[in-house]
Amino acid sequence: MTTSPMQGIGTDTPRIDGRRKVTGTARYGADMPVNSPAYGFLRTSSIARGRITGINDTEARGLGGVLEIFTYKNVGDRIKPGKFFANQGYMGSSIVPLADDRIWHDGQIVALVIAETFETARDAAHRLVITYDEEKPSAGFDSPGSETVAAADASKYHHDPSVGDEDSAFAASPVKLSLRYSTPTQHHNPIELFSTTCAWNAERLTVWESSQNVYGFRFGLAEQLGVDPGNVHVISPFIGGAFGSRGSLTQRTALVAFAARQLQRPVKLVVSRDQGFTTATYRAETRHQIRLGAQRDGSLVSLRHEGWEVTSRPDPHMVAGTDTTTRLYDCHNIASRVSIVHADRSTPGFMRSPPELPYLFALESAMDELALQLNMDPVELRRINDTKKEPIKGLPYTSRSLLSCFDAAATEFDWVKRRHHHRRPGSITEGDWLIGLGCAATMYPTAMGPAAVRVVLLPDASVKVQTAAHDVGTGAYTAIALTVADRLGVPVNHIAVEIGDSDLPPAPAAGVSNTTASVCNAVAKACAQIRSRIASAAAKDRQGRFAGRNPATLSLGRQTLRDGSGREEPLTQAIARASNGALEAYAENIPHGVKPNAMGKLYRGIQTLAGGGDLDDRIQFAFGAEFVEVRVHKLTREIRVPRIVGAFAAGRIVNPRTAESQLSGGLIWGISSALHEATEIDERAARFVNADLAEYMIPVNADIGSVKVIMVPEKDDQVNPLGIKGLGELANVGTNAAVCNALFHATGKRIRDLPIRLEKLLET
Numbered sequence: 211m212t213t214s215p216m217q218g219i220g221t222d223t224p225r226i227d228g229r230r231k232v233t234g235t236a237r238y239g240a241d242m243p244v245n246s247p248a249y250g251f252l253r254t255s256s257i258a259r260g261r262i263t264g265i266n267d268t269e270a271r272g273l274g275g276v277l278e279i280f281t282y283k284n285v286g287d288r289i290k291p292g293k294f295f296a297n298q299g300y301m302g303s304s305i306v307p308l309a310d311d312r313i314w315h316d317g318q319i320v321a322l323v324i325a326e327t328f329e330t331a332r333d334a335a336h337r338l339v340i341t342y343d344e345e346k347p348s349a350g351f352d353s354p355g356s357e358t359v360a361a362a363d364a365s366k367y368h369h370d371p372s373v374g375d376e377d378s379a380f381a382a383s384p385v386k387l388s389l390r391y392s393t394p395t396q397h398h399n400p401i402e403l404f405s406t407t408c409a410w411n412a413e414r415l416t417v418w419e420s421s422q423n424v425y426g427f428r429f430g431l432a433e434q435l436g437v438d439p440g441n442v443h444v445i446s447p448f449i450g451g452a453f454g455s456r457g458s459l460t461q462r463t464a465l466v467a468f469a470a471r472q473l474q475r476p477v478k479l480v481v482s483r484d485q486g487f488t489t490a491t492y493r494a495e496t497r498h499q500i501r502l503g504a505q506r507d508g509s510l511v512s513l514r515h516e517g518w519e520v521t522s523r524p525d526p527h528m529v530a531g532t533d534t535t536t537r538l539y540d541c542h543n544i545a546s547r548v549s550i551v552h553a554d555r556s557t558p559g560f561m562r563s564p565p566e567l568p569y570l571f572a573l574e575s576a577m578d579e580l581a582l583q584l585n586m587d588p589v590e591l592r593r594i595n596d597t598k599k600e601p602i603k604g605l606p607y608t609s610r611s612l613l614s615c616f617d618a619a620a621t622e623f624d625w626v627k628r629r630h631h632h633r634r635p636g637s638i639t640e641g642d643w644l645i646g647l648g649c650a651a652t653m654y655p656t657a658m659g660p661a662a663v664r665v666v667l668l669p670d671a672s673v674k675v676q677t678a679a680h681d682v683g684t685g686a687y688t689a690i691a692l693t694v695a696d697r698l699g700v701p702v703n704h705i706a707v708e709i710g711d712s713d714l715p716p717a718p719a720a721g722v723s724n725t726t727a728s729v730c731n732a733v734a735k736a737c738a739q740i741r742s743r744i745a746s747a748a749a750k751d752r753q754g755r756f757a758g759r760n761p762a763t764l765s766l767g768r769q770t771l772r773d774g775s776g777r778e779e780p781l782t783q784a785i786a787r788a789s790n791g792a793l794e795a796y797a798e799n800i801p802h803g804v805k806p807n808a809m810g811k812l813y814r815g816i817q818t819l820a821g822g823g824d825l826d827d828r829i830q831f832a833f834g835a836e837f838v839e840v841r842v843h844k845l846t847r848e849i850r851v852p853r854i855v856g857a858f859a860a861g862r863i864v865n866p867r868t869a870e871s872q873l874s875g876g877l878i879w880g881i882s883s884a885l886h887e888a889t890e891i892d893e894r895a896a897r898f899v900n901a902d903l904a905e906y907m908i909p910v911n912a913d914i915g916s917v918k919v920i921m922v923p924e925k926d927d928q929v930n931p932l933g934i935k936g937l938g939e940l941a942n943v944g945t946n947a948a949v950c951n952a953l954f955h956a957t958g959k960r961i962r963d964l965p966i967r968l969e970k971l972l973e974t
């Protein structure tokens with residue numbers, strides 16, 4: 211007997227962790243009550259390149275309550291470098307700040323002060339007198355001394371996708387276009403500041419830090435500290451925003467652990483907002499050259515995409531979005547090349563939709579420019595160049611609903627008016643406002659990694675699920691609970707989900723929007739084991755009502771076990787028959803395209819994700835289309851975005867509520883990346899100058915008008931058994947181009963360098 215409605219995959223469900231978050235009982239890294247903590251504060255470098263020549267700590271040490279000051283002089287090689295993640299390591303940067311006197315970038319950690327209170331530590335950190343021998347730094351592109359290297363030379367994992375003969379095809383094309391675009395440096399700025407709490411209990415280290423990769427952190431720290439990974443426990447149940455910034459281990463964590471060991475006391479460190487700009491990762495600025503050749507009917511003859519990205523001196527970081535942009539449209543002659551530019555900067559990293567956001571901005575802007583040159587509707591241009599096979603290897607998409615998304619969004623947006631009456635830029639006005647309508651496409655890889663889970667069905671028919679997955683705010687807790695509810699017939703409020711803990715069975719890092727697909731498929735497997743044990747026990751029980759039945763005809767639903775003819779018994783009774791206590795199942799899921807040894811690697815914290823464009827037999831992506839209305843004031847050039855519509859197809863939607871929240875958040879971030887966000891760099895000092903939330907522009911409510919998300923139904927039974935594609939990073943891709951395209955339609959002015967600032971519209 212049950213009164214709760216059947217919940218499962220596809221049921222609109224509030225977050226199961228929502229109440230804890232809004233009532234303040236969810237604890238984050240810095241909130242953890244530990245016994246008698248000491249407090250740390252970082253001091254960071256004021257130069258970008260050179261050496262430390264002196265550290266005078268007399269005044270700092272003279273403050274009452276200062277416990278220790280760690281610098282390169284007393285740390286040195288006692289913390290090991292750790293490998294950069296791109297070389298199968300765990301680190302977001304190979305720069306080891308307190309290894310020696312060398313300064314690699316502005317804002318590098320040069321000291322960690324530990325004191326009895328946070329205030330004393332901060333005071334002492336500011337009283338350190340540090341002198342440098344400064345060399346002239348290279349800030350980025352075009353700076354003397356920066357060094358450009360082809361991505362293919364920098365990394366054995368990088369290949370530049372190409373097919374056919376782009377050069378000759380372009381030369382012979384009747385319609386040609388060749389344009390440059392650029393995107394700025396951006397910082398994630400999660401609202402939860404970067405923080406770490408470490409405590410040792412004899413040999414065992416516990417780390418409370420918001421992390422997208424608890425296993426990776428555990429093994430990476432063990433390597434850096436020279437301890438047994440079995441003695442490192444990383445706990446991260448809640449994450450106050452991540453967006454890629456907490457995926458790789460940064461240098462502060464080992465420092466805090468080291469300090470706690472030296473002092474024999476728990477240590478807490480909260481990194482200030484400005485220090486977070488240089489001690490964690492960020493999205494590097496990019497440049498693009500796009501060259502398109504087309505027939506007069508709009509079909510693409512050739513496509514060339516060259517990209518340049520800034521990175522640090524030592525690390526070959528790259529996002530290389532040409533993997534995606536060369537696979538969006540039908541085209542037989544494609545060339546691409548990515549280069550990285552080493553400068554005196556901290557190592558960049560991954561930020562929401564790392565490759566796609568900048569690279570699709572370039573391609574989707576260029577497609578709009580091509581449509582204009584052809585005097586063609588931009589939606590029509592996408593239709594003409596649609597394909598069911600990716601052009602590089604000719605592999606089929608598992609599913610591709612790009613045009614359904616364009617159609618759904620166009621209808622909702624009432625695009626037909628622009629198509630028929632308002633094609634020319636500047637053709638719609640209202641009082642002093644110029645109105646523009648624009649659109650763009652998005653695509654995002656469906657990647658999956660191996661995952662292990664434990665599901666325990668307790669005698670009272672409540673469930674516990676355990677896996678070291680992460681909820682970066684996306685709703686992973688709820689997606690996991692819904693999968694269990696779906697498969698075991700238990701209501702969501704009877705399901706406890708435990709994640710974000712390196713003592714649990716391993717799950718992939720929360721990156722490339724893989725968590726729901728990777729973890730829920732493993733959860734479904736574990737639930738299937740439990741179901742079949744319950745059904746077999748029922749069929750074997752001669753006294754029971756299902757005696758002698760084929761177990762395959764028995765199913766779980768609404769806290770009952772039942773057969774095809776509607777006979778049922780309470781789930782608790784069925785559990786009691788199958789077990790003396792709880793029913794426990796452990797399951798591993800190894801997705802298509804992932805080598806069988808990937809599970810072993812995952813148990814050592816090494817990530818193996820497969821999908822998107824890197825499979826041998828097929829290609830798997832989610833798609834979408836974004837339509838934007840922009841208003842520009844004739845006189846002041848004030849820019850407003852009153853309306854945005856996005857339609858997306860991402861396979862089966864596990865929780866429509868959190869999916870919509872991810873997608874609308876993505877659209878807002880897309881507007882932000884077009885109009886607001888940029889980290890400004892002082893070229894002379896290679897320094898980020900707006901390293902705070904007051905001057906790093908982000909949209910507020912007043913900047914965002916109506917946001918409409920449409921989820922286009924899509925069934926894909928190839929991607930994985932549950933048919934789930936990732937969507938966390940889908941909606942902020944392309945949106946920046948849609949805004950620029952709408953802005954052009956309003957004003958006739960094409961902005962190819964983000965962000966769009968009012969002054970760029972005033973330039974003539």
Ligand code: MOS
Pocket residue numbers: 422452453454455457560561562563564720721722723
């Ligand atoms: Mo995401 S930037 O792949 O964490």
